[in-house]
Amino acid sequence: MHRIGYILPEGFQVMALATQAVFELANLVSRRTFYTVETYALDGTVRASTGLVLQAKPLTTHSSADTWLVAGTIMPLDTPPAPELIQLLGKIAARARRAAGLCTGAFLLADAGLLDKRRATTHWYWAEALQQRHPQTQIEADRIYIADGPIWTSAGMTAEIDLALALVEKDLGAKIARSVAHRLVMHQRRSGGQSQHSEMLKLAPKSDRIQQALEHARRNLSQSLSVEDLAEAASLSPRQFSRVFTAETGQSPAKAVEGLRLEAARLMIESSRHPLEVVARETGFRDRRHMREAFMRGFGMPPQAVRREARV
Template sequence: MIGILVFPDFQLLDAAGPISVFEIATRLSGASPSIRVLAANPGPVRSTSGVEMVARGFKRSGAISTLVVAGGEGVDAVARCDRTLTFVRGMAKRGVRLASVCSGAFILAEAGVLDGRQATTHWQRTRQFLASYPRVKLEPDRIFVRDGNIWSSAGISAGIDLALAMAAEDFGDDVAQKTARQLVLYHRRSGGQSQFSSLLELKAPSGRFGPLLSWAREHLDAPLTVEDLAEQAGMSSRHFARAFIAETGTTPSKAVERLRIEVARQRVQSSSEAIERVAQSTGFRDPERMRRAFIRAFGQPPQSLRRAARAG
Protein backbone atom coordinates (compact mmCIF):
# COMPACT_ATOMS: atom_id res chain seq x y z
CA MET A 1 0.00 0.00 0.00
CA ILE A 2 1.17 3.52 -0.86
CA GLY A 3 0.83 6.27 1.73
CA ILE A 4 0.94 9.97 0.80
CA LEU A 5 1.69 12.26 3.74
CA VAL A 6 0.16 15.74 3.48
CA PHE A 7 -0.33 18.71 5.82
CA PRO A 8 -1.93 22.16 5.72
CA ASP A 9 -0.53 24.19 2.79
CA PHE A 10 1.02 21.21 1.00
CA GLN A 11 1.73 21.48 -2.72
CA LEU A 12 -1.07 19.66 -4.56
CA LEU A 13 1.06 18.26 -7.38
CA ASP A 14 3.55 16.83 -4.87
CA ALA A 15 0.78 14.45 -3.84
CA ALA A 16 -1.32 14.18 -7.00
CA GLY A 17 1.65 13.47 -9.31
CA PRO A 18 2.89 10.34 -7.50
CA ILE A 19 -0.71 9.23 -6.85
CA SER A 20 -1.42 9.25 -10.60
CA VAL A 21 1.77 7.34 -11.38
CA PHE A 22 1.10 4.64 -8.79
CA GLU A 23 -2.55 4.34 -9.81
CA ILE A 24 -1.79 3.86 -13.51
CA ALA A 25 1.22 1.60 -12.96
CA THR A 26 -0.72 -0.64 -10.58
CA ARG A 27 -3.63 -0.99 -13.01
CA LEU A 28 -1.25 -1.74 -15.89
CA SER A 29 0.30 -4.48 -13.78
CA GLY A 30 -3.11 -6.11 -13.40
CA ALA A 31 -3.70 -5.17 -9.76
CA SER A 32 -6.00 -2.69 -8.04
CA PRO A 33 -4.48 0.53 -6.67
CA SER A 34 -4.17 0.79 -2.91
CA ILE A 35 -3.30 4.38 -1.98
CA ARG A 36 -4.04 6.31 1.20
CA VAL A 37 -3.61 9.99 1.95
CA LEU A 38 -2.43 10.51 5.53
CA ALA A 39 -2.15 13.49 7.86
CA ALA A 40 -1.61 14.15 11.57
CA ASN A 41 -5.20 15.41 11.77
CA PRO A 42 -7.58 13.29 9.67
CA GLY A 43 -10.17 14.93 7.46
CA PRO A 44 -9.95 17.56 4.70
CA VAL A 45 -6.44 19.00 4.33
CA ARG A 46 -6.15 22.23 2.37
CA SER A 47 -3.35 22.61 -0.20
CA THR A 48 -1.74 25.92 -1.17
CA SER A 49 -4.14 26.04 -4.14
CA GLY A 50 -7.17 25.84 -1.87
CA VAL A 51 -8.05 22.37 -3.15
CA GLU A 52 -8.45 19.86 -0.34
CA MET A 53 -7.59 16.19 0.00
CA VAL A 54 -9.36 13.99 2.53
CA ALA A 55 -6.74 12.30 4.71
CA ARG A 56 -6.80 9.43 7.18
CA GLY A 57 -5.01 9.55 10.50
CA PHE A 58 -1.71 7.88 11.26
CA LYS A 59 -3.37 5.01 13.14
CA ARG A 60 -4.72 3.66 9.84
CA SER A 61 -1.25 3.13 8.34
CA GLY A 62 -0.37 -0.42 9.33
CA ALA A 63 -0.31 -1.88 5.81
CA ILE A 64 1.77 0.87 4.21
CA SER A 65 4.94 -0.30 2.45
CA THR A 66 5.85 3.03 0.78
CA LEU A 67 5.40 6.49 2.29
CA VAL A 68 5.73 9.58 0.07
CA VAL A 69 6.04 12.90 1.93
CA ALA A 70 4.79 15.95 0.06
CA GLY A 71 6.34 19.41 0.24
CA GLY A 72 4.82 22.86 0.13
CA GLU A 73 4.61 26.18 1.94
CA GLY A 74 3.51 24.49 5.17
CA VAL A 75 6.57 22.25 5.41
CA ASP A 76 8.43 24.39 7.95
CA ALA A 77 5.50 24.22 10.38
CA VAL A 78 4.95 20.48 9.98
CA ALA A 79 8.69 19.84 10.42
CA ARG A 80 8.13 21.03 14.01
CA CYS A 81 5.15 18.70 14.54
CA ASP A 82 6.21 15.96 16.96
CA ARG A 83 3.38 13.64 15.92
CA THR A 84 4.41 13.79 12.28
CA LEU A 85 8.12 13.34 13.01
CA THR A 86 7.42 10.41 15.35
CA PHE A 87 5.28 8.83 12.64
CA VAL A 88 8.03 9.20 10.02
CA ARG A 89 10.64 7.74 12.39
CA GLY A 90 8.33 4.83 13.08
CA MET A 91 7.93 4.16 9.38
CA ALA A 92 11.71 4.20 8.98
CA LYS A 93 12.18 1.73 11.85
CA ARG A 94 9.66 -0.60 10.23
CA GLY A 95 11.75 -0.60 7.04
CA VAL A 96 9.07 1.18 5.02
CA ARG A 97 10.33 2.69 1.76
CA LEU A 98 10.36 6.46 2.37
CA ALA A 99 10.32 9.20 -0.23
CA SER A 100 10.05 12.98 -0.27
CA VAL A 101 8.94 15.36 -2.99
CA CYS A 102 10.44 18.85 -3.19
CA SER A 103 10.70 20.44 0.27
CA GLY A 104 9.27 17.30 1.85
CA ALA A 105 12.94 16.41 2.32
CA PHE A 106 12.93 18.84 5.26
CA ILE A 107 10.49 16.56 7.09
CA LEU A 108 12.63 13.48 6.50
CA ALA A 109 15.74 15.41 7.54
CA GLU A 110 14.12 16.81 10.68
CA ALA A 111 13.06 13.28 11.61
CA GLY A 112 16.72 12.26 11.36
CA VAL A 113 16.22 9.59 8.71
CA LEU A 114 18.46 11.37 6.19
CA ASP A 115 21.52 11.69 8.46
CA GLY A 116 24.58 10.35 6.62
CA ARG A 117 22.53 9.72 3.48
CA GLN A 118 22.40 11.31 0.05
CA ALA A 119 19.31 13.39 -0.69
CA THR A 120 18.04 16.26 -2.80
CA THR A 121 15.42 18.98 -2.58
CA HIS A 122 14.23 21.96 -4.62
CA TRP A 123 17.13 24.15 -5.76
CA GLN A 124 15.56 27.25 -4.17
CA ARG A 125 15.77 25.54 -0.77
CA THR A 126 19.41 24.43 -1.07
CA ARG A 127 20.95 27.13 1.11
CA GLN A 128 18.38 26.66 3.88
CA PHE A 129 18.74 22.88 3.76
CA LEU A 130 22.54 22.94 3.93
CA ALA A 131 22.48 25.29 6.91
CA SER A 132 19.85 23.28 8.74
CA TYR A 133 21.03 19.73 8.05
CA PRO A 134 24.81 19.55 7.59
CA ARG A 135 24.80 15.79 8.30
CA VAL A 136 22.85 15.11 5.10
CA LYS A 137 24.85 14.58 1.89
CA LEU A 138 22.89 16.95 -0.30
CA GLU A 139 22.97 16.38 -4.08
CA PRO A 140 21.61 19.72 -5.31
CA ASP A 141 21.63 18.98 -9.04
CA ARG A 142 19.72 15.68 -9.05
CA ILE A 143 16.13 15.20 -10.22
CA PHE A 144 15.83 12.47 -7.62
CA VAL A 145 18.18 10.51 -5.37
CA ARG A 146 17.93 7.01 -3.96
CA ASP A 147 19.99 6.00 -0.94
CA GLY A 148 18.96 2.52 0.11
CA ASN A 149 15.22 2.50 0.81
CA ILE A 150 15.04 6.28 1.17
CA TRP A 151 14.31 8.38 -1.90
CA SER A 152 14.09 12.13 -2.38
CA SER A 153 13.23 14.31 -5.36
CA ALA A 154 13.66 17.89 -6.45
CA GLY A 155 10.95 20.45 -7.10
CA ILE A 156 7.29 19.46 -7.52
CA SER A 157 7.13 17.68 -10.91
CA ALA A 158 10.27 15.71 -10.02
CA GLY A 159 8.01 13.68 -7.72
CA ILE A 160 6.58 12.14 -10.89
CA ASP A 161 10.08 11.13 -12.03
CA LEU A 162 10.68 9.57 -8.63
CA ALA A 163 7.35 7.70 -8.70
CA LEU A 164 8.09 6.36 -12.20
CA ALA A 165 11.43 5.01 -10.95
CA MET A 166 9.65 3.37 -8.02
CA ALA A 167 7.08 1.89 -10.40
CA ALA A 168 9.92 0.43 -12.47
CA GLU A 169 11.31 -1.19 -9.34
CA ASP A 170 7.91 -2.54 -8.27
CA PHE A 171 6.40 -3.60 -11.59
CA GLY A 172 9.25 -3.65 -14.09
CA ASP A 173 10.58 -1.23 -16.67
CA ASP A 174 7.91 -2.08 -19.24
CA VAL A 175 5.08 -1.02 -16.94
CA ALA A 176 6.95 2.17 -16.02
CA GLN A 177 7.41 3.01 -19.71
CA LYS A 178 3.72 2.41 -20.44
CA THR A 179 2.78 4.55 -17.45
CA ALA A 180 4.97 7.38 -18.71
CA ARG A 181 3.44 7.11 -22.18
CA GLN A 182 -0.07 7.25 -20.74
CA LEU A 183 0.89 10.38 -18.82
CA VAL A 184 2.60 11.76 -21.96
CA LEU A 185 5.89 12.09 -20.11
CA TYR A 186 9.49 11.06 -20.58
CA HIS A 187 10.19 7.73 -18.92
CA ARG A 188 13.53 9.12 -17.71
CA ARG A 189 14.11 12.86 -17.89
CA SER A 190 17.51 14.05 -19.07
CA GLY A 191 19.62 16.50 -17.12
CA GLY A 192 19.65 17.74 -13.56
CA GLN A 193 17.62 20.46 -11.90
CA SER A 194 20.42 22.98 -12.28
CA GLN A 195 19.17 23.50 -15.82
CA PHE A 196 16.15 25.21 -14.19
CA SER A 197 17.92 27.11 -11.42
CA SER A 198 18.61 30.84 -11.23
CA LEU A 199 22.35 30.22 -11.49
CA LEU A 200 21.94 29.31 -15.09
CA GLU A 201 21.14 32.75 -16.27
CA LEU A 202 24.87 32.41 -16.83
CA LYS A 203 25.18 34.89 -19.66
CA ALA A 204 25.16 37.59 -16.99
CA PRO A 205 25.74 35.81 -13.68
CA SER A 206 25.13 37.80 -10.53
CA GLY A 207 25.54 37.25 -6.81
CA ARG A 208 28.62 36.51 -4.77
CA PHE A 209 30.22 34.26 -7.39
CA GLY A 210 29.15 36.26 -10.46
CA PRO A 211 32.67 37.59 -11.19
CA LEU A 212 34.12 34.11 -10.78
CA LEU A 213 31.63 32.60 -13.22
CA SER A 214 32.33 35.39 -15.70
CA TRP A 215 36.04 34.63 -15.40
CA ALA A 216 35.40 30.91 -15.87
CA ARG A 217 33.36 31.59 -18.98
CA GLU A 218 36.37 33.34 -20.49
CA HIS A 219 38.70 30.43 -19.62
CA LEU A 220 36.69 27.37 -20.61
CA ASP A 221 39.70 25.82 -22.34
CA ALA A 222 41.46 25.58 -18.95
CA PRO A 223 40.85 22.61 -16.59
CA LEU A 224 38.76 24.73 -14.15
CA THR A 225 38.96 22.27 -11.29
CA VAL A 226 37.44 23.04 -7.89
CA GLU A 227 40.96 23.90 -6.74
CA ASP A 228 41.40 26.32 -9.67
CA LEU A 229 38.11 28.04 -8.94
CA ALA A 230 38.77 28.21 -5.20
CA GLU A 231 42.16 29.80 -5.81
CA GLN A 232 40.61 32.35 -8.15
CA ALA A 233 37.98 33.11 -5.48
CA GLY A 234 40.64 33.38 -2.77
CA MET A 235 39.13 30.59 -0.66
CA SER A 236 40.06 27.12 0.53
CA SER A 237 38.70 24.34 -1.69
CA ARG A 238 36.44 22.88 1.00
CA HIS A 239 34.95 26.20 2.10
CA PHE A 240 34.55 27.31 -1.51
CA ALA A 241 32.68 24.16 -2.57
CA ARG A 242 30.20 24.41 0.27
CA ALA A 243 29.70 28.17 -0.11
CA PHE A 244 29.23 27.80 -3.86
CA ILE A 245 26.50 25.17 -3.43
CA ALA A 246 24.75 27.31 -0.83
CA GLU A 247 24.86 30.37 -3.09
CA THR A 248 23.99 28.81 -6.45
CA GLY A 249 22.18 25.57 -5.74
CA THR A 250 24.65 23.45 -7.69
CA THR A 251 28.23 22.20 -7.44
CA PRO A 252 31.20 24.03 -8.98
CA SER A 253 31.84 21.16 -11.41
CA LYS A 254 28.21 21.16 -12.57
CA ALA A 255 28.29 24.93 -13.03
CA VAL A 256 31.45 24.68 -15.14
CA GLU A 257 29.94 21.89 -17.21
CA ARG A 258 26.82 23.98 -17.78
CA LEU A 259 28.89 26.98 -18.84
CA ARG A 260 30.70 24.74 -21.31
CA ILE A 261 27.45 23.28 -22.57
CA GLU A 262 25.87 26.69 -23.13
CA VAL A 263 28.85 28.09 -25.01
CA ALA A 264 29.24 24.89 -27.01
CA ARG A 265 25.52 24.81 -27.83
CA GLN A 266 25.63 28.37 -29.17
CA ARG A 267 28.59 27.54 -31.40
CA VAL A 268 27.12 24.25 -32.57
CA GLN A 269 23.83 25.88 -33.54
CA SER A 270 25.14 29.11 -35.02
CA SER A 271 28.21 27.97 -36.98
CA SER A 272 29.58 25.20 -39.17
CA GLU A 273 32.61 24.76 -36.91
CA ALA A 274 33.67 21.14 -36.56
CA ILE A 275 32.20 19.41 -33.50
CA GLU A 276 35.72 18.26 -32.55
CA ARG A 277 36.96 21.85 -32.58
CA VAL A 278 34.02 23.05 -30.46
CA ALA A 279 34.69 20.31 -27.91
CA GLN A 280 38.38 21.23 -27.73
CA SER A 281 37.92 24.97 -27.35
CA THR A 282 35.15 24.75 -24.73
CA GLY A 283 37.11 22.46 -22.45
CA PHE A 284 35.37 19.17 -23.16
CA ARG A 285 38.50 18.01 -25.05
CA ASP A 286 36.86 14.78 -26.20
CA PRO A 287 33.83 15.06 -28.59
CA GLU A 288 32.32 11.97 -26.95
CA ARG A 289 32.47 13.65 -23.56
CA MET A 290 30.68 16.67 -25.02
CA ARG A 291 28.08 14.42 -26.65
CA ARG A 292 27.27 12.77 -23.31
CA ALA A 293 26.99 16.18 -21.62
CA PHE A 294 24.57 17.40 -24.33
CA ILE A 295 22.39 14.32 -23.92
CA ARG A 296 22.24 14.85 -20.15
CA ALA A 297 21.32 18.51 -20.58
CA PHE A 298 19.15 18.55 -23.71
CA GLY A 299 18.29 14.92 -24.40
CA GLN A 300 20.01 15.24 -27.80
CA PRO A 301 23.58 15.05 -29.14
CA PRO A 302 25.25 18.14 -30.69
CA GLN A 303 24.65 16.96 -34.25
CA SER A 304 20.89 16.78 -33.66
CA LEU A 305 20.80 20.30 -32.24
CA ARG A 306 22.75 21.57 -35.25
CA ARG A 307 20.38 19.88 -37.69
CA ALA A 308 17.35 21.27 -35.88
CA ALA A 309 18.83 24.79 -35.88
CA ARG A 310 19.54 24.63 -39.60
CA ALA A 311 16.07 23.27 -40.35
CA GLY A 312 14.57 26.09 -38.31
Protein backbone atom coordinates in the same frame (compact mmCIF):
# COMPACT_ATOMS: atom_id res chain seq x y z
CA MET B 1 0.35 -6.11 -3.35
CA HIS B 2 2.46 -3.04 -2.54
CA ARG B 3 0.95 -0.44 -0.22
CA ILE B 4 1.73 3.21 -0.99
CA GLY B 5 1.06 5.64 1.84
CA TYR B 6 1.03 9.42 1.34
CA ILE B 7 1.72 11.64 4.35
CA LEU B 8 0.32 15.14 3.94
CA PRO B 9 1.49 17.87 6.36
CA GLU B 10 -0.66 20.94 6.93
CA GLY B 11 -0.21 23.33 4.00
CA PHE B 12 1.05 20.58 1.66
CA GLN B 13 1.67 21.35 -2.00
CA VAL B 14 -0.97 19.66 -4.18
CA MET B 15 1.51 18.61 -6.88
CA ALA B 16 2.37 15.66 -4.63
CA LEU B 17 -1.07 14.20 -5.27
CA ALA B 18 -0.40 14.14 -9.03
CA THR B 19 2.10 11.34 -8.48
CA GLN B 20 -0.75 9.06 -7.44
CA ALA B 21 -1.66 8.84 -11.13
CA VAL B 22 1.67 7.06 -11.73
CA PHE B 23 0.69 4.16 -9.48
CA GLU B 24 -2.88 4.12 -10.80
CA LEU B 25 -1.62 3.79 -14.37
CA ALA B 26 0.99 1.21 -13.37
CA ASN B 27 -1.87 -1.00 -12.22
CA LEU B 28 -3.71 -0.37 -15.48
CA VAL B 29 -0.69 -1.07 -17.68
CA SER B 30 0.39 -4.18 -15.78
CA ARG B 31 -3.22 -5.42 -15.73
CA ARG B 32 -3.21 -6.18 -12.05
CA THR B 33 -3.65 -4.34 -8.78
CA PHE B 34 -0.02 -4.22 -7.75
CA TYR B 35 -0.32 -0.89 -5.90
CA THR B 36 -2.86 0.29 -3.36
CA VAL B 37 -2.73 3.97 -2.46
CA GLU B 38 -3.87 5.52 0.81
CA THR B 39 -3.52 9.10 2.05
CA TYR B 40 -2.76 10.03 5.66
CA ALA B 41 -2.68 13.23 7.69
CA LEU B 42 -1.98 13.84 11.34
CA ASP B 43 -5.58 14.70 12.27
CA GLY B 44 -7.33 13.13 9.30
CA THR B 45 -8.44 16.43 7.79
CA VAL B 46 -5.68 18.49 6.16
CA ARG B 47 -5.55 21.73 4.16
CA ALA B 48 -3.36 22.22 1.08
CA SER B 49 -1.45 25.42 0.35
CA THR B 50 -4.13 26.24 -2.24
CA GLY B 51 -6.89 26.05 0.38
CA LEU B 52 -8.12 22.62 -0.73
CA VAL B 53 -9.38 20.63 2.27
CA LEU B 54 -8.85 16.90 2.03
CA GLN B 55 -10.18 14.10 4.20
CA ALA B 56 -7.42 11.54 4.82
CA LYS B 57 -6.83 8.67 7.19
CA PRO B 58 -5.53 9.69 10.63
CA LEU B 59 -1.81 8.95 10.94
CA THR B 60 -1.00 6.88 14.02
CA THR B 61 1.77 4.62 15.28
CA HIS B 62 -0.23 1.71 13.84
CA SER B 63 -0.30 3.15 10.31
CA SER B 64 1.71 1.03 7.90
CA ALA B 65 2.80 1.02 4.26
CA ASP B 66 5.46 -0.57 2.13
CA THR B 67 6.45 2.81 0.72
CA TRP B 68 5.79 6.15 2.40
CA LEU B 69 5.73 9.28 0.24
CA VAL B 70 5.96 12.51 2.22
CA ALA B 71 4.59 15.64 0.59
CA GLY B 72 6.30 19.00 0.98
CA THR B 73 5.04 22.52 1.60
CA ILE B 74 5.55 25.70 -0.41
CA MET B 75 7.37 27.49 2.43
CA PRO B 76 9.08 24.78 4.53
CA LEU B 77 10.88 27.23 6.82
CA ASP B 78 7.75 29.28 7.51
CA THR B 79 5.51 26.28 8.21
CA PRO B 80 7.42 23.92 10.52
CA PRO B 81 5.77 20.50 10.83
CA ALA B 82 4.05 19.41 14.02
CA PRO B 83 6.51 17.63 16.35
CA GLU B 84 4.05 14.75 16.63
CA LEU B 85 4.17 14.26 12.86
CA ILE B 86 7.99 14.08 12.89
CA GLN B 87 7.96 11.53 15.72
CA LEU B 88 5.40 9.37 13.93
CA LEU B 89 7.30 9.58 10.65
CA GLY B 90 10.49 8.32 12.26
CA LYS B 91 8.66 5.34 13.78
CA ILE B 92 6.54 4.22 10.82
CA ALA B 93 9.30 4.76 8.24
CA ALA B 94 11.54 2.38 10.17
CA ARG B 95 9.00 -0.41 9.54
CA ALA B 96 8.57 0.36 5.83
CA ARG B 97 10.49 -0.93 2.85
CA ARG B 98 11.34 2.62 1.79
CA ALA B 99 10.39 6.26 2.31
CA ALA B 100 10.49 9.16 -0.11
CA GLY B 101 10.44 12.92 0.34
CA LEU B 102 8.63 14.71 -2.48
CA CYS B 103 10.10 18.16 -3.12
CA THR B 104 10.44 19.86 0.28
CA GLY B 105 9.13 16.70 1.91
CA ALA B 106 12.88 16.10 2.33
CA PHE B 107 12.74 18.57 5.23
CA LEU B 108 10.36 16.27 7.10
CA LEU B 109 12.54 13.22 6.42
CA ALA B 110 15.59 15.13 7.64
CA ASP B 111 13.79 16.42 10.75
CA ALA B 112 12.89 12.81 11.54
CA GLY B 113 16.57 11.80 11.29
CA LEU B 114 16.02 9.73 8.15
CA LEU B 115 18.55 11.66 6.05
CA ASP B 116 21.43 11.54 8.53
CA LYS B 117 24.66 10.69 6.67
CA ARG B 118 22.74 10.15 3.42
CA ARG B 119 22.70 11.82 0.02
CA ALA B 120 19.54 13.74 -0.75
CA THR B 121 18.05 16.43 -2.96
CA THR B 122 15.11 18.82 -2.84
CA HIS B 123 13.74 21.78 -4.77
CA TRP B 124 16.74 23.85 -5.89
CA TYR B 125 15.36 26.98 -4.20
CA TRP B 126 15.44 25.31 -0.76
CA ALA B 127 18.54 23.15 -1.12
CA GLU B 128 20.91 25.51 0.67
CA ALA B 129 18.46 25.99 3.54
CA LEU B 130 18.12 22.23 3.95
CA GLN B 131 21.89 21.82 3.97
CA GLN B 132 22.31 24.49 6.64
CA ARG B 133 19.54 23.00 8.76
CA HIS B 134 20.92 19.45 8.46
CA PRO B 135 24.70 19.62 7.85
CA GLN B 136 25.02 15.86 8.44
CA THR B 137 23.12 15.29 5.17
CA GLN B 138 24.87 15.54 1.79
CA ILE B 139 22.54 17.73 -0.26
CA GLU B 140 23.00 17.54 -4.03
CA ALA B 141 21.03 20.51 -5.28
CA ASP B 142 21.24 19.76 -9.00
CA ARG B 143 19.60 16.33 -9.14
CA ILE B 144 16.10 15.28 -10.20
CA TYR B 145 15.91 12.56 -7.59
CA ILE B 146 18.27 10.50 -5.43
CA ALA B 147 17.88 7.03 -3.99
CA ASP B 148 20.22 6.35 -1.08
CA GLY B 149 19.36 2.90 0.17
CA PRO B 150 15.71 2.85 1.29
CA ILE B 151 15.43 6.66 1.37
CA TRP B 152 14.45 8.55 -1.77
CA THR B 153 14.18 12.29 -2.32
CA SER B 154 13.17 14.37 -5.32
CA ALA B 155 13.57 17.86 -6.66
CA GLY B 156 10.57 20.14 -6.89
CA MET B 157 7.21 19.90 -8.56
CA THR B 158 7.28 17.78 -11.77
CA ALA B 159 10.41 15.94 -10.59
CA GLU B 160 8.12 14.18 -8.13
CA ILE B 161 6.62 12.32 -11.09
CA ASP B 162 10.09 11.26 -12.23
CA LEU B 163 10.71 9.80 -8.77
CA ALA B 164 7.37 7.97 -8.80
CA LEU B 165 8.19 6.50 -12.22
CA ALA B 166 11.58 5.38 -10.89
CA LEU B 167 9.80 3.58 -8.04
CA VAL B 168 7.57 1.83 -10.58
CA GLU B 169 10.61 0.84 -12.64
CA LYS B 170 12.24 -0.56 -9.51
CA ASP B 171 9.13 -2.60 -8.72
CA LEU B 172 7.77 -3.58 -12.14
CA GLY B 173 10.56 -2.97 -14.66
CA ALA B 174 11.52 -0.39 -17.26
CA LYS B 175 8.91 -1.47 -19.82
CA ILE B 176 6.00 -0.76 -17.46
CA ALA B 177 7.54 2.55 -16.36
CA ARG B 178 7.97 3.65 -20.00
CA SER B 179 4.40 2.71 -20.77
CA VAL B 180 3.13 4.72 -17.78
CA ALA B 181 5.20 7.74 -18.89
CA HIS B 182 3.66 7.39 -22.35
CA ARG B 183 0.15 7.33 -20.86
CA LEU B 184 1.03 10.49 -18.92
CA VAL B 185 2.03 12.16 -22.22
CA MET B 186 5.45 12.97 -20.79
CA HIS B 187 7.90 14.65 -23.13
CA GLN B 188 10.71 12.54 -21.67
CA ARG B 189 11.57 10.51 -18.60
CA ARG B 190 14.41 12.05 -16.66
CA SER B 191 17.04 10.04 -14.87
CA GLY B 192 17.90 10.86 -11.28
CA GLY B 193 21.26 12.28 -12.27
CA GLN B 194 19.84 14.78 -14.71
CA SER B 195 20.08 18.45 -13.85
CA GLN B 196 17.05 20.24 -12.39
CA HIS B 197 17.62 22.99 -14.94
CA SER B 198 16.63 22.39 -18.56
CA GLU B 199 18.28 24.14 -21.48
CA MET B 200 14.98 24.24 -23.37
CA LEU B 201 13.27 25.84 -20.38
CA LYS B 202 16.12 28.31 -19.90
CA LEU B 203 15.96 29.45 -23.53
CA ALA B 204 12.16 29.98 -23.26
CA PRO B 205 11.43 31.13 -26.83
CA LYS B 206 8.30 33.21 -27.22
CA SER B 207 7.27 32.20 -30.74
CA ASP B 208 6.27 28.83 -32.16
CA ARG B 209 8.79 29.18 -34.98
CA ILE B 210 11.79 29.43 -32.68
CA GLN B 211 10.36 26.63 -30.54
CA GLN B 212 10.12 24.48 -33.68
CA ALA B 213 13.73 25.22 -34.54
CA LEU B 214 14.87 24.23 -31.05
CA GLU B 215 12.83 21.03 -31.17
CA HIS B 216 14.40 20.25 -34.52
CA ALA B 217 17.84 20.82 -33.01
CA ARG B 218 17.09 18.66 -29.97
CA ARG B 219 15.92 15.77 -32.18
CA ASN B 220 18.90 16.03 -34.54
CA LEU B 221 21.87 16.81 -32.32
CA SER B 222 24.10 14.34 -34.19
CA GLN B 223 23.74 16.50 -37.33
CA SER B 224 25.71 19.66 -38.11
CA LEU B 225 22.74 22.01 -37.38
CA SER B 226 23.84 25.11 -39.24
CA VAL B 227 21.93 28.39 -39.01
CA GLU B 228 20.51 27.57 -42.42
CA ASP B 229 19.15 24.24 -41.13
CA LEU B 230 17.53 25.86 -38.12
CA ALA B 231 16.14 28.73 -40.19
CA GLU B 232 14.53 26.25 -42.56
CA ALA B 233 12.89 24.45 -39.62
CA ALA B 234 11.52 27.81 -38.48
CA SER B 235 10.43 28.79 -42.01
CA LEU B 236 12.53 31.97 -41.84
CA SER B 237 15.46 33.33 -43.79
CA PRO B 238 18.84 32.71 -42.07
CA ARG B 239 19.32 36.42 -41.42
CA GLN B 240 15.84 36.92 -40.00
CA PHE B 241 16.12 33.71 -37.98
CA SER B 242 19.37 34.75 -36.31
CA ARG B 243 17.94 38.14 -35.39
CA VAL B 244 14.66 36.75 -33.98
CA PHE B 245 16.38 33.84 -32.21
CA THR B 246 18.80 36.11 -30.36
CA ALA B 247 16.04 38.55 -29.45
CA GLU B 248 13.84 35.79 -28.00
CA THR B 249 16.42 33.64 -26.22
CA GLY B 250 19.25 36.03 -25.44
CA GLN B 251 21.71 33.63 -27.09
CA SER B 252 23.07 33.04 -30.55
CA PRO B 253 21.85 29.88 -32.34
CA ALA B 254 25.35 28.36 -32.08
CA LYS B 255 25.53 28.97 -28.32
CA ALA B 256 22.06 27.51 -27.77
CA VAL B 257 22.84 24.41 -29.80
CA GLU B 258 26.02 23.87 -27.80
CA GLY B 259 23.96 24.07 -24.61
CA LEU B 260 21.57 21.41 -25.93
CA ARG B 261 24.51 19.21 -26.94
CA LEU B 262 26.08 19.58 -23.49
CA GLU B 263 22.85 18.70 -21.74
CA ALA B 264 22.32 15.61 -23.91
CA ALA B 265 25.95 14.52 -23.58
CA ARG B 266 25.94 14.89 -19.82
CA LEU B 267 22.77 12.83 -19.48
CA MET B 268 24.20 10.16 -21.79
CA ILE B 269 27.46 10.03 -19.83
CA GLU B 270 25.66 9.82 -16.48
CA SER B 271 23.11 7.20 -17.49
CA SER B 272 25.03 4.91 -19.88
CA ARG B 273 28.33 3.13 -20.35
CA HIS B 274 28.91 4.34 -23.90
CA PRO B 275 32.52 5.32 -24.65
CA LEU B 276 33.09 9.07 -24.74
CA GLU B 277 33.82 8.87 -28.48
CA VAL B 278 30.31 7.49 -29.02
CA VAL B 279 28.75 10.14 -26.78
CA ALA B 280 30.56 12.89 -28.69
CA ARG B 281 29.40 11.51 -32.04
CA GLU B 282 25.79 10.98 -30.97
CA THR B 283 25.45 14.50 -29.53
CA GLY B 284 27.06 16.32 -32.43
CA PHE B 285 30.55 17.19 -31.20
CA ARG B 286 33.33 16.86 -33.75
CA ASP B 287 35.25 14.46 -31.56
CA ARG B 288 36.04 13.63 -27.94
CA ARG B 289 38.47 16.53 -27.65
CA HIS B 290 35.88 19.03 -28.88
CA MET B 291 33.37 17.68 -26.34
CA ARG B 292 35.92 18.01 -23.55
CA GLU B 293 36.53 21.65 -24.39
CA ALA B 294 32.78 22.33 -24.32
CA PHE B 295 32.43 20.55 -20.97
CA MET B 296 35.20 22.65 -19.46
CA ARG B 297 33.44 25.82 -20.65
CA GLY B 298 29.98 24.71 -19.59
CA PHE B 299 30.57 22.68 -16.42
CA GLY B 300 34.11 23.47 -15.36
CA MET B 301 35.04 19.77 -15.46
CA PRO B 302 35.87 17.19 -18.14
CA PRO B 303 33.45 14.42 -19.19
CA GLN B 304 35.50 11.81 -17.28
CA ALA B 305 34.88 13.67 -14.02
CA VAL B 306 31.14 13.82 -14.73
CA ARG B 307 31.11 10.04 -15.24
CA ARG B 308 33.06 9.43 -12.06
CA GLU B 309 30.62 11.57 -10.06
CA ALA B 310 27.65 9.70 -11.56
CA ARG B 311 29.15 6.33 -10.63
CA VAL B 312 29.78 7.47 -7.08
